[in-house]
Amino acid sequence: MGNRNAIKRIVAHLLLAATSVLFIVPFVWMVSTSLKHESRIFPESGKPPEWIPRTDQFDEQGRRLIIYEGKPGVELKDVDDKKVILVDGQELNVWPSDVTPQTRIGFHWQNYPKAFATMNFWVNLRNTLFICVSVVIGTVISCSLVAYSFSRIEWPGRDALFVVVLATMMLPYEVTLVPLFVLYKWLGWTGSFKPLIIPAFFGTPFYIFLLRQFFMGIPRDLSSAARIDGCSELGIFMNVIIPLSKPALATAALFMFLFQWADFLNPLIYLQDDRQYTLAIALQQFQSNHESEWGPLMAMSTVITVPIIVLFFLTQRTFIQGITMTGLKG
Template sequence: MKISDVQTKTVPNLNVSVSLGKKIKPTRILLHIVLIIGAFLMVAPFLWTLSSSLKDVSQIFLIPPKWFPDPITFQNYPNSLTAMPFGQAYFNSFYITAVVVLLNLLTCSMAAYAFAKIRFQGSNLLFILFLATMMIPKQVTMVPLYLIMDYLGWIDTHLSLIVPAGLFNAFGVFLLRQFIRGIPNELSEAAVIDGANPLRIYWSVILPLIKPALAAFGIFAFMGIWNSFLEPLIYLTSPEKFTVPLLLNTFKGLYFTDWSLLMAGTTISVIPVIIVYIFAQKQIIEGVALTGSKS
């Protein structure tokens, strides 16, 4: 046998042994165990909610807890939908969320374009002050904002939920600005040579190039607005104007809470968020990764 034949036969085996050695490293196994435990801890509350939605009230607070309901009570779901006007609440949540997300995509992308590509005096200072608003807790601005809404006559109207949330989102501006900064200036300069004004450049050049970041931010905004509870609780008083999270709170009474119906209604309320995440998780990952890679 030739030496060359021995080398061609042994080298692949060495590569296989090296690759197998990488797969069975104790640190890698430990990392996967920690991630699995963390994933279970994250999903356990939802699994408990799903399990409780199929129980009667007597089974929910058993000690030790029963994860598998016996018997299974599917009637909790139709009962929760008929006990409260969930149809109207779902419509309210859908249209409020849709309007706010569209406004956020428009206003945040325009502001991000201005901060990233249009140089004007004090732009950096203004951007820093803009980002500083993210450090202010909502509770600090709650009373002043309520007084403004009351002065405008928007208390117990959906405008109080749409206008402030739709016209101001510092996180969205920061996210999109980081992405827009990575777009070559030559594209904007070429559009200027062709006679395009800043608005035309924003609409025809910038927007088509930031679709991944817009998709990621739109999904984040959707989940945040859909799950919003504090603002509807403060501004809305009429049941027919309630959103889904606020309507779920009405299952909690002063002396009694129907936990079975509450868990069933909660499970139904998270279905849109789960659907959005399942079908858009690729856009979330790509949008955040691409945004983070820009400087």
């Protein structure tokens, strides 16, 4: 029996490990490419992909060492693109495909500074963080207020309105895309952060729903006791509900932060100046402007991805709890 269990475990581990590899390989590839020199990014046809970045080797005079097929060990006369080979002191023109650079394991860190310089990284980061933080603040304040009303105050029409909240969750954004653009244009908000931030202060159905589910679980007696003590509704909200709901609020804040960090369509439509670009837009712009520079592009993707991964590791528990909460009660 014990033996059978052990085998079962090993099989499960093997299966899970194999699947994990599939999930993680693209990330590894991204980081690996971000550390490769331009000349080494495209593997020559027929050769396997290079997992550990390699760099060309140079001699003391800074000349690139190459191997010329047929005459091994012949070195390149000039470092740059001129493919002139010295053979026994004689110059020889060769096709680039006939030479193989000599390589060793080495990381091409320069992709990172290059990407930072081209992308105006700090400005984009500042914009992204500004939007994220404002939206998180707006969402947490507005959604908790609204959720409180939906969960802890009895008033006629409440449940009908809550159905509306649930229904708008199903509404595809495509329906309101055009009129919202016209509305923001009319308000003079296009070309600023306002269309991305201000709506967050008016509640977002998903988070209202999430917080309502949580508030429902807080015992009624606590509110009644506070009310007897002469607490106003706002007082109960601030002093009783909010302190007890920190995990749920943290979940909502985290989700919203991640969502905003990655949001693409809205910044794409509403931000018009490169000084306003968020990281996601800047990355896409970079991709279309510097199509051939995969090294810096992957470096930038890594830079955008890593903070999120770190944040996720720090807050894993909150995260999984949050997902579970929405999933089960849905």
